[in-house]
Amino acid sequence: MTKNIDHISKKEFIEKLESYRKGSITRRHFLNVTGLGAAAAVMSASVPGLRPQPAFAGDIGDRVVLATWPNYHDPANFDAFTEATGAYVQVNVFGSNEEMLAKLQAGATGWDVYVPTNYTFEDYVKEDLIEPLDVSQLPNYDQSAFDARYAEAGSVNGKLYGVPKNWGSTGMAINTKHNGGNAISSWREFFDITMDKFSGRTIVHDYQLTTIGSALNAFGYSFNSIDEKELADAEKLLIDVKPHLFAITSDYQPGMRNGDAWLTICWSGDGKQLNSDMPEIAYVLGKEGGEIWSDYWAIPKSSERKAAAYALINFMLDPNVNVKEVLAHGYPTADSRTYNQLPDDLKSDPIIFPSQELLSPLEFGAAVTLTDPNRAELMARFKSA
């Protein structure tokens, strides 16, 4: 189970505290509280060119519920959406696709929008849990703008169920300060160093795909393997390594940031966020391979606020909004319109856009891993061992 913690720097906290103590509030807070902000937003929205102008047909209700991953948005964009539409974005954070699927299978989640990963679509369609998308309600979606590699999994049997959100890789983040300034470069080293001088300092995800996948990679097997013997090897490695772990969690940034953890399985955008704030934390891909993934905006069939769901997705697809997302979370986008707006140093950033040579051994997660009972049970056994 994971929860997102809102981080606030010491400086920011003291400033806020001081300003509250003095009885002053920020301009935005004031506008929010008084409702003047919303009024101003309505006014400015009617002046073309002042702000992105998503197409909203009428009232979409007072909120929209989003199920997403940790550290995956620019909260300012949600505020802007609320200002523009009156609908508040309620965010639920999850640690794995399996957890999302389980909640949807059990029914009545209350979610309107969620962000499933490429390998889950087949099952969502098979289980009839996902809504086919009506493109006419997404004027900001332009299929031709997207790189097909990161868009194709969103369609099943010729029907569109998801539009690309972001893509990225799954590698590792290491605090090089504790390794003589050096990073590591393979999954084998990841597990070896954990059982050696990084004992008690390593985090693995609470997520079967990446945690079992990394262990499989360490043996040189496929990230997606469901071969019984290969899974048995991976299980043995994971159980051996467990006493040396700091934690099993998909929300690894707090531990890495406060210095308790030195090494973690890491998604590229989190790697970028960590590296930007703490340059001693390096993000690297395992040379044996690993995961390349693409997440999509999608609507669960059970959503009761579909108008709001479409409005939110359409809003986020606006390149002007999307570019802020990328700048905030560091995950690349498959949308060329957004890509073109990115600053040049980001376009050449090796964490966000790794070289083709490093990308080529990576694999997209395979649908079979989502439902394979052995992988699911292996993960559960590892956790309860």
Add this chain to the structure above:
Amino acid sequence: MLIIPLTVVFIFSFGERAPSGGVVLALTVEQYVNLPARWAAFKNTMTLAPIGTLSALFIAYPLAYFLAVKSHPRWKTILLVLVIVPFWTSILIRSYAWIFLLGGRGIPALLEWVGIEGLRLINTPFAVLVGIIYGYLPLMVFPIFVSLDKLDKRLLEASSDLGAKPWKTFLQVTLPLSIPGIATGCMLVFILLMGEYLIPALLGGGKVFFVGNALVDLFLQSRNWAYGSAVAVTLVVVMLVIVTIYMRLISRLGARREDVSIM
């Protein structure tokens, strides 16, 4: 209404995992045969729940004693409110505070300052125990407080007039008369602890695993409802056995006490 969910769980426990998760009804004991795979979760629960209950008791008793017997009546209410105050916020928030306190920048950093280095507190069984004691202390304090508060002070005077030393009065009068409170408190805390899930998840870093966590995992990650149901049924049976034995012991203790009671 109470029976239906339990029946469903019982029926599910003889089923099989559906291909993409959930349950297919069947008549197999396969899930029960697999139970040893969750032995570690049962072992953790069965050790940390009693230890947590007893630790809470040892901390709660002096506190309740002080509140009921020693504190000035004027302060009593205020002190009692202070015991409840933490209940006004969610255990989630309070556990997050402990995540910080036990993390590398909290207590270990302070200890480093006085020369004790390299201590790891967060994500250990100790951290879970601290969270448990902290979270459940009020549930232990209240029943004991109530039984001590009702205590007839004349009995204490009588004991002392008859020449008993204070500690003897405590052991022979106060303690026996507060046993109902202790029994209720222990049972409340123990039963809730057996199903605990949040505290180990937050303060154990996903490594200190309770049966509750195993259940969450089986239902919400690996989606094996049949196996999850079997684990749940087993937990209910284990609890039933323990609680029955416990009740027997307590009532026997109560019966023996009656001979010496002057009430």
